[in-house]
Amino acid sequence: MAEVDQVIHRRLASKVALVNQISNYIVGAGGKRVRPMLLLLIARALGNDNSQRHELAAVVEFIHTATLLHDDVVDESNLRRGRQTANAMFGNAASVLVGDFLYSRAFQMMVSTNRLRVLDVLAEATNVIAEGEVLQLMNMHDPDISVDDYLRVIEYKTAKLFEASARLGAVITDAPADVEEACASYGRALGTAFQLIDDLLDYEGSTAELGKNIGDDLREGKPTLPLLVAMQRGTPEQRELIRNAIISGEVDRMPQIVEIVKATGALDATREAAQAQAELAKQCLAKLPDCECRDALQALAFDSINRSS
Numbered sequence: 522m523a524e525v526d527q528v529i530h531r532r533l534a535s536k537v538a539l540v541n542q543i544s545n546y547i548v549g550a551g552g553k554r555v556r557p558m559l560l561l562l563i564a565r566a567l568g569n570d571n572s573q574r575h576e577l578a579a580v581v582e583f584i585h586t587a588t589l590l591h592d593d594v595v596d597e598s599n600l601r602r603g604r605q606t607a608n609a610m611f612g613n614a615a616s617v618l619v620g621d622f623l624y625s626r627a628f629q630m631m632v633s634t635n636r637l638r639v640l641d642v643l644a645e646a647t648n649v650i651a652e653g654e655v656l657q658l659m660n661m662h663d664p665d666i667s668v669d670d671y672l673r674v675i676e677y678k679t680a681k682l683f684e685a686s687a688r689l690g691a692v693i694t695d696a697p698a699d700v701e702e703a704c705a706s707y708g709r710a711l712g713t714a715f716q717l718i719d720d721l722l723d724y725e726g727s728t729a730e731l732g733k734n735i736g737d738d739l740r741e742g743k744p745t746l747p748l749l750v751a752m753q754r755g756t757p758e759q760r761e762l763i764r765n766a767i768i769s770g771e772v773d774r775m776p777q778i779v780e781i782v783k784a785t786g787a788l789d790a791t792r793e794a795a796q797a798q799a800e801l802a803k804q805c806l807a808k809l810p811d812c813e814c815r816d817a818l819q820a821l822a823f824d825s826i827n828r829s830s
Contacts, residue, residue, distance in 0.1 A: 522554060522557070522558065522561070524572075524575045525554075525557050525561070525575050525578045525579050525582070527575075528575050528576055528578075528579040529548060529579045529582060529583075530545075530548075532579060532583070532626060532630060533545060533548060533626075535622065539611070539615060539619070540619055540622050542611075543590075543607050543610075543611050543615060543616065543619040544586075544619060544622070544623065546607055546610065546611075547586055547589065547590060547607050548582075548586055550601070550604060554582060555683075555715070555821070555825075556578075556581045556582060556585055556682055556683060556686040557578030557579065557581055557582045557686070558578075558821070559683065559686045559687050559690065559708060559711070559818075559821070560574060560577060560578045560581060560686045560687070560689050560690045561574055561575075561578055561690070562690070562814045562817050562818050562821070563687055563690025563691060563704050563707075563809070563814070563818070564689075564690040564691075564693055564694055565814045566690075566809045566810060566812055566814035566815050566818065567690065567691060567694040567696050567700070567809065567810070568694060568810075569690075569693055569694040571693065573634055573693055574690070574693055576630055576633065576634065577630075577631075577634065577639065577689050577693065578686075579630065580627045580630045580631055580643065581643075581682060581685065581686045581689070583623045583624075583626060583627040583630075584623070584624065584627050584643070584646070584647060584650075584682060585682055586620075586623055587620040587621070587623035587624045587627070588620075588650060588654075588682075589601065590607055590608070590616045590617070590619060590620035590623070591616075591617060591620045591654070592654070593606040593607065593608050593609075593616065594608045594613045594616050594617055595654070595658065596737070596741050597741075598737060607619070624647070627643070628643075631643055634693075636692070636693070638692050639689060639692060639693070642685050642688055642689055642692060643685060643689070645685075646681050646682055646684070646685035649677050649681045650677065650678060650681055650682060652677050653674055653676075653677025653678030653679075653681065654678060656670075656673065656674050656677060656678070657674045657678055657743070660674060660743075660744060661741065661742040661743065662742035662767060662768050662769075662770060663742075663744060663767070664744055664748075664752065664763065664764040664767040664768060666744055666749075668746065668749055671744065671745065671746060671749060672713070675712075675713055675716045675717070676709070676713065678716075679712050679713070679715065679716040680708070680709045680710075680711075680712030680713045680716065681709075681712070682712070683708040683709060683711050683712025683715070684705045684706075684708040684709040684712060685705075685708070686708055687704045687705055687707050687708025687709075687711075688701055688704055688705040688708065690704060691704040691705075699808065700808045700809070703805045703806075703807070703808035703809075704805070704808070704809075706801075706802075706805045707802045707805035707806060707818070707822075708802075710798045710799070710801040710802035710805065710822075711798070711799070711802045711821065711822055711825055713795075713798045714795045714796075714798035714799045714802065714822070714825045714826055715825045717746060717791055717792075717794055717795035717798065717826075718791075718792070718795050718825065718826055718828065720738065720745035720746055720747060720791065721746075721747055721788055721791045721792060721795070722829070722830070723735060723736065723737065723738040723739070723745065723747075724747050724778075724779050724782050724783075724788060725788055735775075736772045736775045739766055739767070739770065739771075739772050739775065739778065740770050740771075740772045741770060742767055742768070742769075742770040743767075744767050746787070746790070746791045746794065747782045747787045747788055747791050748763055748767065748778075748782070748787070749787075750785065750786070750787035750790045750791065751763055751778075751781050751782045751785045751787040752764065754785040754786065754787065755781055755785050759781045759785070762774065762777065762778065762781070763778060763781065766778055792826065795825075795826045796826055799822045799823065799825060799826045800822075802822040803819050803822050806818055806819060
């Protein structure tokens, strides 16, 4: 990961001062770096110690960072990772344009690997993520979406880059097709579990731990699984309260909504769904050699559902 950080800082360099300033601001905020870690662990588990893996790990982090820049503008967010978002600091226009810079820099780096398969995986992933963003936008303030519609947004918007990161770990080792698919399935399940817990923590966590404002999902009108389950299980009055909150993006009654979500068992149901995905992820690792990196990947699946931020 230290090698990846060196690549990130070297590749961020631009002759345009504002690009450097915003890129370093958001990348310097840290974050879990789960996606590049995933690529490195799978590549090492399959015996790859080529420095190309550091370049590609930086690529997936750039793509992820670009999506965050764009997300925060769309969602009108002002807090991420415990500090002001880039759009709050530098404005929406600058954030969107620097997000575009990160995407284009990522594609420059992909080309430098001289592997068409790498381009294929990441080009498809980037396209699917964009579709996921649009799907989420279409679902905003709609309390009547189905659980399947909600899960499709997760699959496209979040799980796809986890899947691509894991798949690339196998691609650069020239792993057999069945091993590559198992790695991709691991990443997809891990990403789904990760997002389910993110959605749960919006009703169970704290601003200090999460580094973002509690209730942001509701304010943005996002009908996440805790709310969908609570509406399914709640009384007509509880259902109507949550429906109106989603439609209006109104958080004044957040404490009452949190109580409904807890009382209906919606948080437990969301955690159980995340646990099922984490178990699925662990099963996919059977195709990897028994080694320290495979153990770390199993631990990562466990950690993804047992966290408070």
